[in-house]
Every structure is written in C-alpha cells, then in structure tokens.
Amino acid sequence: MNLRLLVAALGVIAILAPAAAQTPDLASIARGSGTPEIPGLKMVWLAPWGELSKSHRWHNIIVHQTEGPAGSARYGAQEQARNPTRRGVTVWVETDGTVYWAVPESLVPTHGDGANRNDNKYIDNAATFHQVVGSNSIGVEFAGNYPDVTRGATEAQIAAWRILARVLEARYGIPVERVYAHDWIDFKDARYCEGCALATLARQPDF
Template sequence: MNFRLLATALFAFAILTPASAQSPDLAAIARGSGTPEIPGLKMVWLAPWGDVAKAHPWRNIIVHQTEGPAGSARGGAQEQAKNPTRRGVTVWVETDGTVYWAVPETLVPTHTDGADRNDNKYIDNGPTFHQVNAVTSIGVEFAGNYPDVTRGATEAQIAAWRVLVKVLRARYGIPLDRVYAHNWIDYKDARYCEGCALATLARQWGE
C-alpha cells in the first residue's frame, strides 16, 4: 500500500511540475564551455567551446549551402579543423542533421565575399553593405545540394537548424534580425538563392 501511495504521489508531482522545470535550460547550456550535450542536436566537437567571454565578438550569423554530396560535411569540417582560417565556416551541418563544430570560436574562417550586395533585392542592404562579413559573422554551412543546387535542406537539417540557431544566438547574443542568408548579402550563384530558405525559417520561428 505504501508503495502505491508513493507511486501515485510521484506521478502527481510529475504532472504538476512545469515542463520548463523538467527540460534543460538551452540558454544556460549555450553559455557553457567544453563539449556539452545539447538536447535536440547530434554534435561532433572537432573544437570545444572555451570561455564565451573570450570568444571572437560574433555579431551576425550567415547561412551557407555547399554544392557537395551527402556526407561531405564531415570531410569539409575536418579540413576546416586542420586549417581553421581557410575558406569555409565554423559550423557544418550534414544531411542527416549531424552538426560539426570545426573551428575554435576565437578564430575567423574565410567566408562571404565581402558583403558587397547593395541592391536591396532581398533585404535592406544599408546595414549589411561591407559590414556583415567574415570578421563580424559566424558561418554555418549546410551540405548536400549536389548535383541539384536548387534542392533544399533535408528535414533532419531543418530540425537541427531549429535548435542550432537558438544556441548560436543565445551564446553570442545575436539578435534575430542578424541571421542572414549568404545570398542576401553577396551576389551569388544565379541558379539558386543560397541559404535563403533557412535564414527565412529562422526569422519566422522567432524567439
């Protein structure tokens, strides 16, 4: 009888306890260091987080898509880890949703073409022209749109992005309106709008 009473009490407590009290605090995790487990992400750490106060002062997020086959994010991230400042990004996302953190957050990979778009085709380029560039922006690369560059991200990539963009924004204090597609700030491949769907999703998801 006592066991039944205890089980009933525990069940009632679980029902009455707010979901927020049971779920991990993503914002708190995002401000940590090392190689934390992040709920909703399969993260492969090629470079661990350090003290966020000593990280490069990232002010923007730029979404890229690479014309590579499924499975290419791992190789790209590993090459990036060997040569962090080469052309590439800090974070790579595979078609199965696996996220590779490739570069120490104190280093700046070479990405974007200088934020030279100023035609206001997608967004107001007044605040971005020559400002939303590699030095100010952390880059995220989504792999797997070969051989059809117009192919969108996979469902697994979109699910990972939903969590990842929150983590990046929370870690570096980046406002929602500073999530950009590569094509919004640079003149890119005319065949498709690189990163546009993913950046738009992030802004639609909101806070």
C-alpha cells in the same frame, strides 16, 4: 478513494520534480563550455567551446550551402579543423542532421565576400553593405545540394537548424534579424538563392 488518489499524485510529482529541476534549459547550455550534450542535436565536437568571455565577438550568423554531395560536411569540417582560417565556416551541417563544430570560436575562418550586395533584391542592404562580413559573422554551412543546387535542405538539416540557430543566438546574443543568407549580403550563384530558405526560417519567431 479520493484521498488515496491525491496521495499517489503527490508521490508522482515528488518523483518527477527533482528530475525536471536537473534538466538544464537550452539557454543555460548555450552559455557553457566544453562539449555539452545539446538536446535534439547530434553534435560532433572537433573543437570544444571555450570560455564564452574569450570567444570572438560574433554579431551575425551567415547561412551557407555547399554543392558537395551527402557526406561532404564531415570532410569539410575536418579540413576546416586542420586549417581553421581557410575558406570555410565554423559549423557544418550534414544531410542527416549531424552538426560538426569545426573551429575554436575564438578563430575567424574566411567566408563571405565582403557584403558587396547593394541592390535590395532580397532585403534592405543599407545596414549590411560592407558591414555583415566574415570577421563579425559566424558561418554555418549546409552540405548536400549536389548535383541540383536548387534542392533545399533535408528534413534532418531543418530539424537540426531549428535547435542550432537558437543555440547560436543564445550563446552570442544574436537577435533573429541578424541571421543572413549568403545571397542576401553577397552576389553569388544566379541559379539559386544560397541559404535564403534557411535564414528565412530562422527569422520566424515560431521556428
């Protein structure tokens, strides 16, 4: 009886092992090109990944939030795709968690206001003042905090961010301490701290 159970178990392992070996890990996917399927993310590729060696050299991630209503990420991403260097970002996240990659990673959209925050209100700004700017930071925009700007990201957006943040970090070699909220580096809206909760989550090792 025990021998039959052992043989059956070995058979199951033999079946499962090749499938497991063929499942690429997130880091491997993040170093690829084209329009890969990323487990756990619903990605809409308006611009595919190119060869990583030819991408812009991104050193930071800046988290933004827009006051647009639900559905505005799709519109914003489409407008960004039409005019990549307009004021906006590379990646847009809808309230339902859909992620839009809008701009070729070799191009630099206009975002951030020059890292003009030097008051140490949220973080030590010694290393960010006039340093963490749009030209060296890939931007991610979370849509949907209209009409209440203090409303946080949706559960679906947070679930998507959990994966997206790690993909960006792995693809461009960005350490977690280089994920910044808009309001950590730039003076913005006094009513709320834009991107702060999401950036804080991304910096947590267990996020």
